Amino acid sequence: MHTICYVSSARSNITQDELTHLFDFTVENNTLMNITGILLYESGKFLQVLEGEESLLKKLFAKIEVDSRHSNIFVILNKKSMYNIFADYASGFSIVKTKEELASIESYLDQIEDAPNVKYIKGILEPFLL
Template sequence: MTAEHALVSLVYCSSATHPFSEPELADLLAVSRARNSARDITGMLLYRGGEFVQILEGARSDVESLMEIIGRDPRHEDVRVLIEEPLHERRFAEWTMGYQSLVAAEPKMLSGYRDSFDDLRVGDHDMIGRAIMELTLWFRVRESAAR
């Protein structure tokens, strides 16, 4: 397998240039899922309070090409790649784009509840990696329970 076809996982965060409504998010997801399916890209998208965190999985050349498109998308600003790493197998093999809109925290929420992505922007690499793994696990558990 060549380096450009090697399987990678890339995690980025970005700020929306305007708050997305549920219909706008639904449109974004419909287009993203169709395009990702055509490119054999899988992953997960989280949105909360104007902030996106997305995990993309696929061939390095396809993921990097998609990141160039995302970087030029006028709906995003401050696009930052947090982690890019090789994968032996996909974590989201069944999803061209799994999605979860995070709700605002309530006073009675348990400690440890993630109510923002702020720590992903300023944290060190190890902390970012742990946070991404927590988000991935949380998302997969919720998706499995919903089936």
């Protein structure tokens, strides 16, 4: 099990249609590859947590790094993990579009607060909850 978490800046002229396509593709692709996690977009910023088999995540992240829809990628976490935090959350991979969905993730993380990396990920989500 491996976890990659990053933030990035969306391209300034990204359209709602592009975001919708990205969200749909992300859920479908990550589910097929048994990758769990979340993708959040707010105020021109992306936050993504990816969990899965290390070689798959490295290949996926190499594609993410050259995706022209965003820039200024900052990797927050890239390490082996003993626990798949989002495996049981909303079918494994979720797009977070509303404050209510974000609050739902926070509530879910509160239930598994003893798992490794949970406090770290909650800290990263904190600014998005404001």
